[in-house]
Amino acid sequence: MPENALSARFNTTAGPDLKQVSGTVYVGVHPGEEQRILWFKIEERLIPTVYTLWRHPQLLPLLYTPEAVLKKLRTGAPLMTPGLARGPPFPSKAIKDSVVAIASLDKPSVPMVVGICEIDIASLHQVQGAKGHAVRGEHWDGDEIWAWSSAGKPGGSAPEHIEGWDVGTPDGNLREVVDQLSIEDEDAEEGGVSLNQEPEQHTRLEPRNEFVEGENARPYEEVGKEEKELSTKEIDDAFWNAFIYGVHHHRSNHKSEPRQGLNFPINQSLVISNFVLPFLPIYTPAQAAALQIKKTSWKNAKKFIKALDKQKLLKSKDRDGGECVVLDIDFDEEIFTSFKPYKLPKKETQGTESGGGGGGKAIAAGGSPSDDSIGQKLQKINLSRPKEALSPIFEASNASIKALYLPTEIRPIIASYIESENLVSKKNKRLVNLNPILANAVFDGNSSLDREVLAKGSVPRDALVDRILQACSPFWVILRNNETRETVKAKSGNAPQIQITLETRSGNKTVTKLSGVEVFHINPQPLAEELQKACASSTSVGQLMGSSPKHPVQEIMVQGPQKDTVVKVLEKRGVSRHWIEVLDKTKGKKK
Secondary structure, three states, X not given: OOOOOEEEEEEEEEOOOOEEEEEEEEXXXXXXXXXXEEEEEEOOEEEEOHHHHHHOOOOOOEEEEOHHHHHHHOOOOOEEHHHOEOOOOOOOOOOOOOEEEEEEOOOOOOOOEEEEEOOOHHHOOOOOOOOOEEEEEEEEOOOHHHHOOOOOOOOOOOOOOOOOOOOOOOOOOHHHHHXXXXXXXXXXXXXXXXXXXXXXXXXXXXXXXXXXXXXOOOOOXXXXXXXXXXXXXXXXXHHHHHHHHHHHHHHHHOOOOHHHHEOOOEEHHHXXXXXXXXXOOOOOHHHHHHOOXXXXXXXXXXXXXXXXXXXXXXXXXXXXXXXXXXXXXXXXXXXXXXXXXXXXXXXXXXXXXXXXXXHHHHHEOOOOOOOOOOOOOEEEEEEEEOOHHHHHHHHOOOOOOOOOEOHHHHHHHHHHHHHHOOOEOOOOOOEEEOOHHHHHHHOOOOOHHHHHHHHHOEEEHHHHHHHHHHHOEEEEEEEEOOOOOOOOOEEEOOOOOEEEEEEEEOOOEEEEEEEOOHHHOOOHHHHHHHHHHHHOOOEEEEEOOOOOOOOOOEEEEEEOOOHHHHHHHHHOOOOOHHHEEEEEOOOOEEO
């Protein structure tokens, strides 16, 4: 691993059940080359990319296969046991669950695919007549890990020959090379791994598009040392000092205004979001995960406010709904006037004032931040990007597989390919005859329907179009007002929905919970305040359990069954009812 390597956490889905997985990519620069992904890790397994293998011969056991088979592997297909070449014997370390490299017989010294052994290849005595998968491909030259570059340049070309790989001794100096390459153990949030981890089941990264935001990498962080876990006292001190800093900052910016420009009483969630959170010294993801109100000794905002009240730093009062409000803050208390500000991260907290604080604009003279989402016009667009296996179909129409398409834009591309290859059945114009490209790229033969289609050699045109659309990677974009597809970056996965959940608490008390509004350009805090008035009920805002500390999703809770009112308030902000999912746990069924 080169010095000053960078790491990035990612989240994606994998497998037929779209299981949520997370991992880390490690980015570095070899002398004279572009910045590239050199290693990646999923579920504690560290895997080198081809860029690392091209620089470090004998790092992995090397297997061989004919060039025609290698081309199939580079579309995501597994290597079948009969496809193994130049053996037996095979490398002694090519055992089940081990990471291996694969080269073609045409270029035996250049690894082009990295995969995981699904069987004990080293113990095979013959491959002819054998059945089943031998290696599951994880990465190859031509995929999106290979194509990634911080400068947006295409992936690097493979060398014609590499000294040290095809030397006839499969294991070579593998252990010596691995011992020379190390990545320090780090906290999971920092993305660190150990080279000595036991192999576990894992999966492949989804492709990445150069015009897609946040698809499989967050902003890079330098790989550093393991952080010490914060104690409860340290977390308490951070919250206490953050509140003092927040009041000091607000006092300094609003000296001339009556009551420092505040309109009391102030909701407890507003106090936390404006006087505390912007002033927490958060520099790393681990600190972001630790510095949460639930990890303090107070456990919640109400008890924290009561502790401040006990020290006479403010006055508070309980109200219906189990919350409290702040009636006054003693801005002339010496602890505020003599406070010496500490250094905060340079990046401003979203929605705060310049200088690091968010007290003034957020709650001064009105009680809520400005809300520009009312009256906005939103448009949600579902897009698709073709996978590598579909490239011949799109290239026939001079269409790029790196681009994103509407379903209506893909249909004429498929029609053009069918006509250019003369695949329309002469007996029935609605049927399309399958050629080898369609058969291999669209129908894998794993289902009974696929086997029936392959046996017949033809498929209805509409069914073919649907299968090709299903074979594409899904993306989405939400356009606001006059925005266009060309000006807004799309994001991978299925388009999100706003979640409204009704559930029973404290025996027979119903609450309505709302989450997922941020991607629709809606600020949760002013939305909660409007719901408080519209529902004539108490509301609170807090981080959704399970959301990322780096990119938290806020959850609004409203007392009472308020689904209809919530939907109306969202519609005022451009949200269609079709984008809202309602889960009524009081009845135990979806609506």
